[in-house]
Each structure stands twice: as C-alpha cells, then as structure tokens.
Amino acid sequence: MSVxxxxxxxxxxxxxxxxxxxxxxxxxxxxxxxxxxxxxxYQASSKERFFSExxxxxxxxxxxxxxxxxxxxNQTLSKAAQSGQWKYAQHSCxxxxxxxxxxxxxxxxxxxxxxEESIMNLIQKEVxxxxxxxxxxxxxxxxxxxxxGLGAFVTQNLQDQYSNSLKMNQIIWPYGTGEVIVQNYxxxxxxxxxxxxxxxxxxxxxxxxxxICAKLMNIKQxxxxxINQVLAHQLGSxxxxxxxVEGSCHYRRNPLGDLMENLVPHxxxxxxxxxxxxxxxxxxxxxxxxTWAGLLKHLRQMLISNSKMEEGINWQIRPPLPGLPTLxxxxxxxxxxxxxxxxxxxxxxxxxxxxxxxxxxxxxALYTSWLEPIDAFNVWKTQRAFSKxxxxxxxxxxxxxxxxxxxxxxxxxxNMFASKAYIHQxxxxxxxxxxxxxxxxxxxxxxxxxxxxxxxSQGSLGGAAVWRLPLAQGAILETQD
Amino acid sequence: MTQSxxxxxxxxxxxxxxxxxxxxxxxxxxxxQQGIYDEAISSFFRNVDTRVVGDGGSISKGKICSLKxxxxxxxxEEGVVNEILQGPLRDVFDSKQLxxxxxxxxxxxxxxxxxxxxxxxxxxxxxxxxxxxxxxxxxxxFxxxxxxxxxxxGLGTFLLKVLxxxxxxxxxFVTSVYPSAEDDVITSPYNSILAMKELNEHADCVLPIDNxxxxxxxxxxxxxxxxxxxxxxxxxxSLVTSxxxxxxxxxxxxxxxxxxxxxxxxxxxxxxxxxxxSLNMDLNEISMNxxxxxxxxxxxxxxxxxxxxxxxxxPTRRLDQMFSDAFSKDHQLxxxxxxxxxxxxxxxxxxxxxxxxxxxxxIERLKPSLRFISWNQEGWKTSLCSxxxxxxxxxxxxxxxxxxxxxxxxxxxxxxxxxxKKKAHLxxxxxxxxxxxxxxxxxxxxxxxxxxxxxxxDATKSMPVEDLPRLSIAM
Numbered sequence: 001m002s003v004x005x006x007x008x009x010x011x012x013x014x015x016x017x018x019x020x021x022x023x024x025x026x027x028x029x030x031x032x033x034x035x036x037x038x039x040x041x042y043q044a045s046s047k048e049r050f051f052s053e054x055x056x057x058x059x060x061x062x063x064x065x066x067x068x069x070x071x072x073x074n075q076t077l078s079k080a081a082q083s084g085q086w087k088y089a090q091h092s093c094x095x096x097x098x099x100x101x102x103x104x105x106x107x108x109x110x111x112x113x114x115x116e117e118s119i120m121n122l123i124q125k126e127v128x129x130x131x132x133x134x135x136x137x138x139x140x141x142x143x144x145x146x147x148x149g150l151g152a153f154v155t156q157n158l159q160d161q162y163s164n165s166l167k168m169n170q171i172i173w174p175y176g177t178g179e180v181i182v183q184n185y186x187x188x189x190x191x192x193x194x195x196x197x198x199x200x201x202x203x204x205x206x207x208x209x210x211x212i213c214a215k216l217m218n219i220k221q222x223x224x225x226x227i228n229q230v231l232a233h234q235l236g237s238x239x240x241x242x243x244x245v246e247g248s249c250h251y252r253r254n255p256l257g258d259l260m261e262n263l264v265p266h267x268x269x270x271x272x273x274x275x276x277x278x279x280x281x282x283x284x285x286x287x288x289x290x291t292w293a294g295l296l297k298h299l300r301q302m303l304i305s306n307s308k309m310e311e312g313i314n315w316q317i318r319p320p321l322p323g324l325p326t327l328x329x330x331x332x333x334x335x336x337x338x339x340x341x342x343x344x345x346x347x348x349x350x351x352x353x354x355x356x357x358x359x360x361x362x363x364x365a366l367y368t369s370w371l372e373p374i375d376a377f378n379v380w381k382t383q384r385a386f387s388k389x390x391x392x393x394x395x396x397x398x399x400x401x402x403x404x405x406x407x408x409x410x411x412x413x414x415n416m417f418a419s420k421a422y423i424h425q426x427x428x429x430x431x432x433x434x435x436x437x438x439x440x441x442x443x444x445x446x447x448x449x450x451x452x453x454x455x456x457s458q459g460s461l462g463g464a465a466v467w468r469l470p471l472a473q474g475a476i477l478e479t480q481d
Numbered sequence: 482m483t484q485s486x487x488x489x490x491x492x493x494x495x496x497x498x499x500x501x502x503x504x505x506x507x508x509x510x511x512x513x514q515q516g517i518y519d520e521a522i523s524s525f526f527r528n529v530d531t532r533v534v535g536d537g538g539s540i541s542k543g544k545i546c547s548l549k550x551x552x553x554x555x556x557x558e559e560g561v562v563n564e565i566l567q568g569p570l571r572d573v574f575d576s577k578q579l580x581x582x583x584x585x586x587x588x589x590x591x592x593x594x595x596x597x598x599x600x601x602x603x604x605x606x607x608x609x610x611x612x613x614x615x616x617x618x619x620x621x622x623f624x625x626x627x628x629x630x631x632x633x634x635g636l637g638t639f640l641l642k643v644l645x646x647x648x649x650x651x652x653x654f655v656t657s658v659y660p661s662a663e664d665d666v667i668t669s670p671y672n673s674i675l676a677m678k679e680l681n682e683h684a685d686c687v688l689p690i691d692n693x694x695x696x697x698x699x700x701x702x703x704x705x706x707x708x709x710x711x712x713x714x715x716x717x718x719s720l721v722t723s724x725x726x727x728x729x730x731x732x733x734x735x736x737x738x739x740x741x742x743x744x745x746x747x748x749x750x751x752x753x754x755x756x757x758x759s760l761n762m763d764l765n766e767i768s769m770n771x772x773x774x775x776x777x778x779x780x781x782x783x784x785x786x787x788x789x790x791x792x793x794x795x796p797t798r799r800l801d802q803m804f805s806d807a808f809s810k811d812h813q814l815x816x817x818x819x820x821x822x823x824x825x826x827x828x829x830x831x832x833x834x835x836x837x838x839x840x841x842x843x844i845e846r847l848k849p850s851l852r853f854i855s856w857n858q859e860g861w862k863t864s865l866c867s868x869x870x871x872x873x874x875x876x877x878x879x880x881x882x883x884x885x886x887x888x889x890x891x892x893x894x895x896x897x898x899x900x901x902k903k904k905a906h907l908x909x910x911x912x913x914x915x916x917x918x919x920x921x922x923x924x925x926x927x928x929x930x931x932x933x934x935x936x937x938x939d940a941t942k943s944m945p946v947e948d949l950p951r952l953s954i955a956m
Contacts, residue, residue, distance in 0.1 A: 010760070014759070070482055072757075097482060098620055099766070100765075102862075103765075175841065176859065177841070177859045177861060178844075178862065178863070179760070179862075180770060180862055181770040181771070181861065182770060210837075220838075221838055222836055222838035223759060223836040223838075224865075225759065412858075414952075415855065415856045415948060416856045418856065419855075420774075421773035421857065424774070425769050437952075441952060441954065444951065444954045
C-alpha cells in the first residue's frame with residue numbers, strides 16, 4: 001500500500017525533500033547486511049510505499065508540494081532533479097506568488113478556500129496513481145502561516161473527502177526562543193484544529209533535534225539542512241519496511257494503518273514522538289559497535305526519563321512502584337519526572353535482530369493502568385540494516401512527553417492573548433477572539449486528560465509487587481554507563 | 482514572487498531613491514551573472530524591449546534587455562528629478578513615471594498636502610495605476626520622503642491616503658527622514674507633526690531615520706578608514722556608504738554617503754523576499770510580526786557591518802560581533818536607546834553564510850541584556866537569506882519595535898509646541914485653503930495619543946513577569 005505525502009510551506013517542503021532522499025538512499029544502500037533476495041523485497045516494498053514509476057525508470061516521489069510562494073518549491077524541485085536518482089513530478093506542485101505572512105488566519109481562511117479545488121485535485125491525481133492507499137502523510141510546521149494554517153485546512157478537507165483513509169501529520173514544534181513572534185498563536189490554532197481532524201500527530205521539536213546535531217552529530221555550524229536530515233533519518237527508520245507476521249521477505253503492507261493500530265488506542269491521545277538510537281556522524285560510525293542489550297537499555301531509559309537522545313540521560317529516574325508508599329522526597333521527584341506511556345512501538349533493524357531482548361519494554365510500570373502491556377507494546381523487526389547502521393532501533397511512543405512543551409506554548413499564547421497583541425492581524429482575515437478561545441479550551445482539555453496519565457491505580461498488580469522488589473533493589477545498585 | 486513599487490517624493494526622497502536604485506542594480510548585477518531576467522530582479526525592475534514604442538514593450542522572461550525601475554518620482558521642483566534624468570541612471574527610469582512642478586512647496590506641509598495634493602491627485606493615481614498594472618502581484622509600496630520639508634512631508638503623506646483608498650490590499654512601508662534638532666528649516670516641527678498624523682493613520686509600517694545618526698555613522702566609518710587602526714585595509718566596496726563600483730564614477734555629493742545607508746536598509750529589508758534562503762521572510766511577515774497593535778508601527782533599524790575588512794575568512798567571534806553591533810547605538814539609523822526601553826518585538830534579518838545555530842547562539846547571548854514586554858518575552862523573528870550584500874560575506878539588519886521612539890516623538894512635540902505657542906509662521910499655513918488651527922490641534926492629539934500608548938506599555942516595565950491564570954475547564 002502507498003502513502004501520499006503532502007508537503008506544505010517552506011518547512012514542509014524542505015523536510016519533505018530530505019525524507020524522500022533518505023528513503024531512497026537507504027533503499028539503495030549497499031550495506032544491507034542481508035541476502036540479495038531480501039534486499040530486493042525491501043527495496044520493492046519501500047518503493048511501492050513512497051515512489052511511483054516513470055517511463056525512463058527514474059522514481060517519482062508520491063508527493064504533492066504546496067507553498068504560497070515559489071522560491072522554496074523551485075529549490076526543492078531542482079535539488080531532487082539534480083540528484084539524478086529520484087525526482088518530484090513537475091505537475092504535482094501548487095504554488096502562488098505571495099506567501100501567508102506567518103498568519104495562520106491567512107493560510108486557513110484565505111488561501112485555503114481560494115485554492116481548495118486545485119490542491120485537492122492534485123492530491124486526487126496522486127491518489128489515483130496508487131494501487132492501494134495506506135493514507136496521507138502531511139508535513140508542516142506550526143509556527144508559520146502556510147504550513148500551519150493551510151495545513152490545518154487541507155487536513156480537514158482530507159478528512160471530509162477521504163474519510164476512510166488515515167492521516168498522519170508530521171508537525172514541527174518551533175524553537176522555544178522565537179523563530180516567529182506569533183508562533184504560539186499559530187501553534188495553538190494548528191494543534192486545536194488538527195486534534196479534531198487528524199488521526200495521529202507525529203511531533204518533532206526543533207530544540208531537541210538541534211541538540212542532537214550539536215551533541216551527537218558534532219556539527220559545528222548547524223544549518224536547517226542538518227536538522228532536516230536528522231529528522232529525515234528518524235522518519236526513515238520508522239517508515240521503511242519491516243517484516244510482517246510471516247517473516248523475512250514478507251514486509252508489512254500498511255505502514256500508516258499499522259502505526260495507528262499500535263500507537264493510538266484512544267482518539268484523545270494522538271501525539272507521538274520518535275526516539276532513535278544510535279545517532280552519530282558518519283565518521284564516528286566506523287569506530288563504533290553496538291549490542292542490542294546496550295541499545296535497548298539506553299532506549300528504555302530515554303523513554304522513561306524523557307530524553308530525546310542517548311547523551312545526558314538521567315539514570316536516576318525509575319518507574320514508580322505500585323502498592324508501595326512513596327519513600328521520601330527523592331522518590332517522589334523520580335516519579336514526577338517519570339514518563340508514563342500509553343503505547344510504545346520499537347522498531348529494530350539490522351544484524352541478529354531476532355536475538356534482541358525486549359523484556360524491559362514490557363514492564364507494566366511503564367504504562368498506564370488502563371492498557372495491558374501486551375496491548376500497549378509492539379515490536380517490528382527486519383534483518384535489513386538501515387542507512388549504514390549495523391544495528392539501529394527506533395521507538396515511537398505515545399506518552400506524556402509533550403505535556404510540558406504543550407503547557408509552555410499554551411501559557412505563552414494565553415499571556416499574549418490577554419494583552420490582545422497581534423489579534424487585529426487575525427481578525428482581519430476572519431479568525432475572531434472566540435475562535436482563539438475555542439482553541440484554548442480544547443487544548444486545556446487535552447492537557448487535563450493527559451494529567452490522567454499520572455493517576456495510576458495503586459496495588460492493582462499485587463502479585464507483581466513482590467516480583468518487582470528484587471528488580472527495584474537491582475536497579476538502585478546498577479551503575480550508569 | 483511579488484513586486485514592489487518605490488514612490489520617491491521630494492528632494493530627500495528622490496536623492497535617497499536614486500542611491501537605492503543604483504545599489505539595487507549593483508546587487509542584482511553581482512548576483513545575476515548571466516543576465517537572465519528572473520523573479521528576483523522582477524521584484525523591483527521591469528524588463529523592457531526599448532525598440533517597442535508605447536506600452537507593449539514588457540518582456541517577462543529571458544535575457545535582460547533594458548531594466549526599468551518600478552518607481553514613481555514626484556517632486557514639486559524640477560531640479561533634483563532633472564538631475565537624475567541627466568545622470569547615469571537616466572535609462573533606468575521611465576520618463577512617463579514622473580510628476581514634477583516648478584515652484585516647489587516652500588517647506589510648507591499645507592502647500593504640499595492640500596494645494597499640490599488636489600492639483601495632482603488624478604495624475605498621481607494614473608501613474609500609480611500604471612505601475613501596478615505592470616506588476617504580476619504587487620505586494621508593497623515603498624514611500625521615501627522627509628518629514629521636515631513641504632513636498633516630501635505634505636505630498637508624500639497625501640499619497641498615503643490615496644494608496645490606502647486605491648490599493649487597500651497593498652502594504653505601505655514608509656521610510657521617513659525626521660528632522661534633527663539642529664535642522665535648518667524653521668517650520669520643520671510643524672511639517673513633521675502634521676505628517677505624523679498621516680503616518681499614524683495610513684502607513685502600515687514606518688522606518689524613522691534621522692540625519693544626525695547617519696552623520697555619526699559616516700564619521701565612525703571615516704575614522705576607521707583613516708586610522709588604519711587594525712593594520713588591514715577596508716574593502717572599498719563594502720562600505721555601507723559607498724558608491725564604489727557605481728554605474729559611473731562621479732563626485733560623491735554631500736548627502737550621498739548618508740543616502741547610501743538608507744538604500745542599504747531598503748535592500749536588506751527586501752533581500753529575504755527576493756533571494757532564497759533556509760528561512761525566508763516576506764514583506765508581509767514584517768508587519769505581521771512587528772506590529773502588535775495597529776498604531777504602534779514605528780520600527781528602529783540598525784545595520785551591520787558598516788564595512789568589512791579585507792580578509793574574507795570570518796571567524797565565529799567576528800560573526801558574533803556582528804550581532805552585538807546590531808544592538809549598539811552606533812549602528813542605529815535613528816537616535817534612540819532601545820536597551821533602556823522596552824522591546825515589543827525584534828526582527829533579525831541575516832544575509833550570507835550564517836546558519837541557524839549562529840542565530841540561536843547569539844539570541845541566547847544577547848537576550849539577558851534586553852528587556853522585552855511581559856507578553857512577548859521571546860519576541861524574536863528571524864530570517865536567513867543565502868545571498869550576502871555586495872562586498873560582504875554576511876550582514877544583519879535588526880528591526881525593533883521598541884518604546885524608545887517615545888522620547889523622539891516627545892521631543893518633536895516639544896519643538897512644535899515652542900513654535901506654535903508663539904504662532905510663528907502660522908499664517909503661511911492658515912492662508913492655504915482647507916487649513917485651520919484645528920488641523921494642528923488634531924495632529925498634536927494624534928501624536929499625544931501615540932505617546933500615551935507607549936507610556937502605558939512602558940509602565941509595565943517594572944512589573945514582574947507573571948503567568949496569567951489559565952482557563953479552568955469543567956471536566
């Protein structure tokens with residue numbers, strides 16, 4: 001089944017390019033570490049998902065490029081064509097002359113209705129090229145005007161027009177210290193609208209990816225290109241094929257459907273994050289070897305301590321122990337910072353993948369009480385290595401991790417809203433104060449719902465408490481690497 | 482890609498405009514080596530086949546034939562415009578896009594606004610419509626004028642209302658040269674205050690400039706050039722004041738150096754809209770991000786670097802110096818003290834090989850020393866354009882919406898009051914049809930209201946920054 005990608009605005013298009021490039025490069029990477037037959041099956045599966053075929057054999061990305069001004073799309077098209085290996089279809093672009101001016105209202109209320117027909121037609125054409133549609137992947141930022149406003153509009157349209165297909169939105173959480181002054185308004189409006197019309201929101205925070213570039217990739221002068229490449233690597237490690245139940249050479253057919261099934265058990269909780277390990281510059285890669293045990297241990301701790309990368313992990317944080325009173329302030333602190341998950345998906349790629357032990361992720365302590373670990377946790381595997389990493393693991397999680405950033409954004413937007421600053425720019429284009437209030441209300445509701453994460457029923461796993469005690473002791477004695 | 486039209490009014494406006502077009506040509510010549518008429522050039526220039534008589538000569542693609550500025554030149558005296566039309570830039574201007582008269586406005590706002598306004602309204606409209614028709618997608622009018630005289634001040638602001646009525650969707654960005662305290666035009670306070678009212682009501686965005694600041698910048702540059710302090714030579718082309726490499730070598734006129742600074746400002750302002758970069762910023766984003774309330778649209782600008790040293794390999798430290806300089810008073814185009822006032826918003830428009838990590842590092846570094854208003858603590862708007870200006874490897878334009886403009890306006894009001902109390906020269910104005918004392922009163926109240934708005938914001942300066950209580954949801 002195929003995925004149709006919609007790239008919106010400068011951010012969406014810049015990232016989209018890197019994603020397709022990463023997918024293509026990985027598919028054609030010579031160090032697959034698996035049999036030729038398996039590699040071919042992998043390539044074919046990846047190709048079916050993301051590329052269609054042209055007469056002269058150059059794969060064409062299954063994508064629709066949308067921007068309200070032409071510079072970025074022109075750049076994106078030429079970069080892809082220059083690679084000589086894959087490209088975008090010339091007529092899959094929709095472009096105007098004047099951008100949205102960082103104005104969500106302009107993107108949503110003016111550009112949206114004005115260009116609805118043209119954009120939906122382009123998407124329809126792309127859908128028709130697919131034998132079978134898995135769903136839509138929409139790449140957009142929250143801070144600007146086109147990605148955010150027009151992106152919200154397009155997602156709503158997709159919900160109306162393709163109600164049976166899935167929609168996953170890749171949203172970029174802006175840097176904390178402004179890229180755009182009205183980014184908090186734009187983010188609040190985007191999130192509230194997407195929450196109603198999207199099936200899953202895959203979130204990437206610029207601050208987090210920036211740190212990965214600085215600390216792990218050792219890049220001195222970090223450009224947006226670098227950031228987008230890290231992002232694309234993470235997405236590739238999730239979206240490239242993995243085995244279906246039947247085993248090797250048979251790959252899963254429905255990437256979006258499977259992701260939703262495993263990770264979004266409840267429609268109120270649909271914000272997902274990706275963690276990836278290992279992540280390093282190519283130079284360092286040649287000198288490193290890994291074990292699955294080591295990788296998974298770090299990944300698990302990254303999850304529960306809410307760390308986005310394998311450096312600077314807080315090993316003090318432990319899952320809370322049910323049935324036992326909190327011992328003093330220190331333990332309480334550990335529990336408060338503990339990242340509870342609703343659902344997790346681990347994706348393993350590479351050598352000896354079948355020997356990996358995932359017990360640590362099946363621990364009920366990681367999850368909320370209303371879902372059994374057997375339902376909350378899934379694992380996908382493939383022997384085929386990803387992008388030159390002999391072993392790599394990705395973790396897609398539906399957890400508490402976005403509570404704090406969400407709170408920050410809503411708080412700042414609320415402060416600004418109270419002073420009515422910039423509101424005249426939005427009302428000019430039909431977004432009134434009530435619309436803002438509606439958005440704030442919806443997000444506060446999500447926030448309160450997510451607080452429920454923290455309320456786990458105590459003592460429900462009485463028998464398990466005894467079993468866990470030795471483990472707890474062992475955990476305290478463990479030293480961090 | 483969108484287009485912009487420059488409307489230069491009065492002596493000052495036209496002289497600055499002239500420097501602007503010269504610099505724009507040089508910039509595009511440096512970037513566009515193959516002479517193809519592309520979208521970047523089309524933002525300010527039309528491509529015309531001069532062999533075709535009449536209007537049909539526009540060429541939208543292909544090689545550059547003859548570039549015509551998207552400009553309308555207005556002056557009520559002929560001297561300045563004639564000089565331009567006889568000078569090296571004569572082919573750049575469309576002779577049909579001029580409006581001139583002979584007598585001048587006599588440094589009288591009322592003459593410029595009321596007399597010439599009504600006299601030339603139709604002609605002005607016609608020229609503007611013509612220039613708009615030549616645009617595929619007109620986004621912005623740039624008006625360049627001075628506040629202290631008669632034509633630029635009076636007719637220039639009359640123009641604003643016309644533009645607002647005729648082209649309501651198009652932005653109006655005004656570059657206004659304010660009179661310094663030592664201005665030799667006695668009636669400049671009257672003219673400025675009367676013009677301010679129009680700017681308050683009809684401009685989207687105003688970039689105030691004062692001659693004294695420009696003069697100080699030039700003195701600073703001269704000092705650097707002549708002292709040979711660091712032992713290395715300064716690249717002549719990189720002087721923000723220079724016309725080195727200009728269309729034709731000519732004697733630099735006294736105000737040329739100062740006007741070049743303003744020309745650089747306008748080019749840098751539009752660079753991210755014209756050229757590519759990893760984080761683009763269009764002109765509509767300037768207004769969106771920097772104007773939190775409709776009245777508060779006065780932006781303090783500062784440009785760096787003012788010159789570049791001969792060595793090209795710029796280490797990070799010097800890059801950071803560029804950011805620090807942007808917040809130093811020496812680089813501002815208006816006398817004001819933003820660091821001791823309140824920032825409502827700040828935009829950093831960077832050109833050249835600068836990446837997002839450089840931006841972030843410097844914002845983190847500079848933030849603690851700047852005071853931002855409570856509801857906009859992270860009020861930064863940033864843009865990265867890959868194409869540097871001529872003669873530099875990178876540059877930075879900082880635009881700040883800051884309450885530090887308040888003292889400037891208050892001083893203006895004081896100068897006005899001193900003059901008005903004595904009714905000095907008032908009869909020159911009142912004898913013009915349509916002018917009454919109430920016009921002056923209204924203008925002063927408009928300014929006072931503006932000052933009061935800044936006052937109210939300033940009052941929040943000393944208050945602690947607290948989070949407001951959030952919406953409580955009944956679940």
